[in-house]
Amino acid sequence: MIELSGVHKAFGDNRVLRGVDLVIPKGQSMVVIGGSGTGKSVLLKSVLGLVRPDLGTITLDGVDVTKGDRDAFLARFGMLFQGGALFDSLRVWENVAFRLLRGHQKRPKTEARAIAVEKLRRVGLKPEVADLYPAELSGGMQKRVGLARAIAAEPEIIFFDEPTTGLDPIMSGVINELIREIVVEMGATAMTITHDMSSVRAIADRVAMLHQGVIQWTGPVSEMDATPDPYVQQFIHGRADGPIESVR
Template sequence: MIDIKGVHKSFGAHHVLQGVNMKIAKGESMVIIGGSGTGKSVLLKCILGLETPDAGSILVYGQEADQGDRDAFLARFGMLFQGAALFDSLPVWQNVAFRLLRGAGKLSKTDARDLAVEKLRRVGLRADVADKFPAELSGGMQKRVGLARAIAADPEIIFFDEPTTGLDPIMSGVINELIREIVVEMGATAMTITHDMSSVRAIADKVAMLHDGAVQWSGPIAKLETSGNPYLDQFLHGRAEGPIEAVR
C-alpha cells in the first residue's frame, strides 16, 4: 500500500530524514516510534504530500503524491490529529462530516448529519452529542469525535498522530481498543505515530523505530521485546545510557 524508498528531507542545515525505507502492506497496522524530533511527523507529511522529499520516493498504490488527481489521492486518507484538532465554531456533527459537506459528490446536510451520527455511535458516543460544540466535551470525547471524523469517508488508509496524548490511562486504553477494532473492521491500512508503548502493543502489527533520520529497526510486534537492537532496547526501557543521546 505504501512504499517509502530512500527518503531524505532537510530544513536548512537540519537533516530530519536521511534515507528512510519502509513498506506498509495493505490492511497492516504500522506503528512508528522514536524520540521527539526524530522525523515521525515529517515522514507523515511527506506521505500526504504536505512536504516534498529532497530525495527518494513515496508511492501509495504505486502513485506519487504529486502526480494525478490530488483530491482523489487525498480522498484515500483519514487522519486522527494529535489533540483531536476539532473546529471550535462547528457543532460535532459538522466536524465529523466536514469532508462530506464539501467538494464533488458532497452530501446534503440531512444525509451528512445522519452519517455523522452513525459514525459517532461507532465510537461510542450518543446521538445527542452531534449538536454539541467541542468545548462542551471532555478530552476523551473530543478524541472520539476526531476518530469518527477520520473514518467518516471510509478511507483506505488512516493516520493516527499521538492518538492518546493528554488522556488518562483508562481512556487511553479505550481509544486504543477502538482504533484496533475499527482498523480491523474496515480492513484499512493504518500508520500510527506514538510515544505511548501501551498504544504500540494494542494497535501494532508491525513496529518501526526512527532515529537519526533512518529506520533503526522494523519488525512484527511479537519481536519487539527480543529484537536485540540497542536503539529499540534503550527506548523501550527508558534508559539514559545507550546509543540514543539524551538532550540535556
C-alpha cells in the same frame, strides 16, 4: 500499499530524514516509534504529499504521491490529529461530517448528518452529542469525535498522530481499543506515529523505529521485545543509558 525508498528531507541545515526505507503492507497497522524531534511528523506529512522529499520516492499502490489528482488522492485518507483539531465554531456532527459537506466527497446535509451520528455511535458517543460544540466535551470525548471524523468517509488508509496524547491511562486504553477494532473492521491500512508504548502494543501489526533520520529497526510487533537492537531496547524500556543520547 505504501512504499518509501531512500527518502531525504532537510529544512535548511537540519537534515530530518536521511534515507528512509519503509513498506506498509495493505490492510496492516504500522506504528512508527521514536523520540521527539526524530522526524515522525515529517515522515507522515511526506506520505500525504504535504511535504515534498528532497530525494527518494514515496508511492501509494505504485503511484508517486506527488503526482495525479490531489483531491482524489487525499480522499483515500482519514486522519486523527494529535490535538483533536476540532473546529470550535462547528457542532460536533459538522466536525465529523466536515469532508462530507464540501468538496470532492460532498453529500446532502441530511445524509452527512446521519453518517456523522452513526460514526459517533461507533466510537461510543450518544446521538445527543451531535449538536454540542467541542468546548462542551471532555478531552476523551473530543478524541472520540476526532476518530469519528477520521472514519466518516470510509477511508482506505488512516493516519493516527499521537492518538493518546493528553489522555489518562484508562481513556488511552479505550482509544487504543477503538482504533484497533475500527482498523480491523474496515480492513484499512493504518499508520500511527507515537512514543506511547501502550499504544504500540495495542494497535500495531508491525513496528518501525525512526532514529536520526533512518529506520533503525522494523519488524512484527511480536518480535519487538526480543530484538537485540540496542536503540529499540533503550526506547521501549525508557532507559537513560544507551546509544540514544538524551538532552540533559
